[in-house]
Amino acid sequence: MGNAVTDNAIWKLATPAQQGIWVLDKDDKLRPTYLIPTVLEFTGGVDNAILAESAQAALGRHPALRSRFRLDTTTLRVEYRTDGPAGEVGFIDALADGWTAEELDRLVDMLCWTPFDLATEPQARGEVIKADENTTLLVLTMHHISFDGWSRHLLVNEVIANYQAISRGERPATTMSIDPADVVVPPQPDAERVAEAVERLRGAPMTVELPYDRRPAHASVLGANLSVELDEELTGKVMAVAGQEGCTPFMTAVALLAGTLSRCSGQRDFLFALGWPGREDPATADAIGMFMCTLVLRVRFDDSTTWRELLRNARAGAMEAFMDSDVPLDSIAAALNPGRQVLWPPLTPVLVNVDDLPLELPLAPGVTGRYRLDGPVYTKYDLDLFVRLDQSGSGSRMTLAIDYPTDLFDQPTIETLLSGLRRSAVDLAYSTEEPFRVRPADR
Incomplete structure (x- = not known):
């Protein structure tokens, strides 16, 4: 053979x-x-x-x-x-x-x-x-x-x-x-569908104003990981508000990241990438292969937008991205960013995704298994935000983890960003109807 x-x-x-x-x-x-x-x-x-x-x-x-x-x-x-x-x-x-x-x-x-x-x-x-x-x-x-x-x-x-x-x-x-x-490959969407997807993203900046420590000409993909865990009380309140708006943990993370970055830089219009399983055909549900694709969602707002409204905007952006999952990203990127680098994220340097690896692997009686995640971190994006929601008998805890290239960021910078995410979670939970740009301590 x-x-x-x-x-x-x-x-x-x-x-x-x-x-x-x-x-x-x-x-x-x-x-x-x-x-x-x-x-x-x-x-x-x-x-x-x-x-x-x-x-x-x-x-x-x-x-x-x-x-x-x-x-x-x-x-x-x-x-x-x-x-x-x-x-x-x-x-x-x-x-x-x-x-x-x-x-x-x-x-x-x-x-x-x-x-x-x-x-x-x-x-x-x-x-x-x-x-x-x-x-x-x-x-x-x-x-x-x-x-x-x-x-x-x-x-x-x-x-x-x-x-x-x-x-x-x-x-x-x-x-x-x-x-x-x-696997039956669905037909490519027609020009009208591509144009609709392009129009949804047109006008958005192709960059995200991140707190870079350095901007080397040729950044490495070698990175590191840091995370912050929200306690059960805060997680419960955040997810209660998110549930009222029909938001998943992923959509909630998008809102928290957009609000936090906007507070740091003033940017109010963001494109974030996300990994999409690409398993719409039931025949692929149990198939091993490379079906995943990259989608891009848009979330935008102004200084008067409340945390609740920001959640709604994040949900709307995610749903629009899901509906356009049949439109090749290359077609969208070619229209919006024709000068892009082929081997680098074409529309945004930021990825948001869900971490759904199980904490335990039940191999056999008396044998406990786990994913070992202490190896090197590699990332092609300037910032990867992963959200995880773990359930326990007394409640749930949300973890927000960031993978970042060490050529671009120092650890204290990412720690500050994670602290900002946690503050945003507190404000979303306890100041839901307040404009996200205004922190209670600033009033």
Whole structure:
């Protein structure tokens, strides 16, 4: 099967979402630009052989994870095929081999960030690592060209289901999942629909006035993460007001960010990017692949806008963006920002999204699992705001987290911005009918 990759007959045209991820280097070679590493840490009596078998079965069941890609330099089209072998899941007994903690960290980093050869390798690999007597790591690395955030949930859930099935003496699922090439691609919207989407955003600034500490000519994508957690009382009051306006945590975060940044800079018209799953077709709900796309929402207001009205504006902007999800961002960006850089966010440097990773992964009785999120942070946006709402027996807590490039911002600057977000949350909760530009302490 591996030799069949040289047969040109079954290469297929990659989807627009996939084509937007590759980069062409100076030698006209297709190079990887984004990886999606996932490090799962399990504590307890894990059967490492079963875990490796479970992950191997999951990688082998999804055509997208077998993908190989090539660039036709004549047509500048990215083509792919899925008939090659799946990526392998290995096993390392770091405890028996005497790995130090520092060596283990370097190993995990290497497994996470070693690039794939897109033309010859499957775009997924895994490694089970016995770290100590009570800790096992599962490192899964996928290329974004074949994988998105929705797919991560599907894959991790499948690995867990496989482990539980094998532990009961059952075989894991072997039926091949849907090939992304078999998903019916909806027709491109007509010119009138594109024009409507463009008009919704026309006139908005293509920049966001952020509190930059530096503006280097070539900023790195290496970043850091900081967050602030709202207590249960404040979270409850914020979400009660948001609920009155039909706002989700995401829409609430948009309002808080817009209000906070406006207080800092005076800007009153914002474009924010958001990741959209792109799973409107029910056939894609359980399909692993790259279906996600980027939408842009607009939120605008004036000095008399109250917090309640700002919530309404954020909701309206989000709903308009959702309704335009079938309009390619490239078409909108070409009309609004023709001088954009192809490999950089085309309309806004700010992304707002939801953090919905589960806190616990139920692998087996006596085994607790979690996503390990202590690795390096990479971001292509100047500011990524993630909102998370965690429920508990006594209430819920909202966390607002910011990923930021360290070339652009110092830690105290982001800490100040997070403090501003928290103050905005207090004002939204307790001064709902007051203009957002006026803080109670300023009256």
